[in-house]
Amino acid sequence: MVFYSVISVAITACILGKAFTTSATHGETLSKLKALQSLVFNNAQATVTLDSTALKQLVKLASNGKSQPQTKGVSFSVYVKAKDLELGDGQTLIYNGVLTNDGNGYDDRTGVFTCPLAGTYIFVVDSLSRKPAWFQLYHNKTAVASLHISGYHPSNTYLQISRTVILRLRKGDHVKVVNVNTKSGTAHRDSYSGFSGARLY
Secondary structure, three states: OEEEOOOOHHHHHHHHHHHHHHOOOOHHHHHHHHHHHHHHHOOOOOEEEOOHHHHHHHHHHHOOOOOOOOOOOOEEEEEOOOOOEEEOOOOEOOOOEEEEEEOOOEEOOOOEEEOOOOEEEEEEEEEEEOOOEEEEEEEOOEEEEEEEEOOOOOOOOOEEEEEEEEEEEOOOOEEEEEEOOOOOEEEOOOOOOEEEEEEOO
16 A cells, blocks of 8 residues: 655654654554655655555554544434324323434433433423423423413414424433423424433534
8 A cells, every 4th residue: 555745744753752652662563654654754756555454553552552532323213103292280191103312312212312321411301282282391300491382372273392402411311302381282293292312512
């Protein structure tokens, strides 16, 4: 494999610097890396020839011999599947249609998302409901967002309501949607009402 002189000196210096710091006991490899460092910094030659094994060894040393950790993906998107939800006061909305559930944080038996990995998450709640309707998004025992259709609203038809929030969660935290209307709240079926969340970082 041939690497031309346009190799970034800054990137190479960073890799080599880390490799030297962490490979003091790798005698032969260390001397090879020093030679490579001299060649890159004093690039009198037009090309540098490396075999793939040496390059892989260089990258491994730069990462302290460990593979780089990969961030796990956590997300879910669920909806009301079969029939309208008729909800009492304090009842958790259970979305029984599951589109995605990466990380298995959402439980379609309870309607509760349990955070499997700490981080910053975005949540979206939307509902096609009749008046009156009043839902709240709960983070553990605290209401952090509300969706509302007043009982005095002039329309007697279904209305679409929505709310988006971003929350910092710890592993094991719970997030759910709760009906807080003393009268029966409704959430329409056939994917018109849903609950989604995803870990941003």
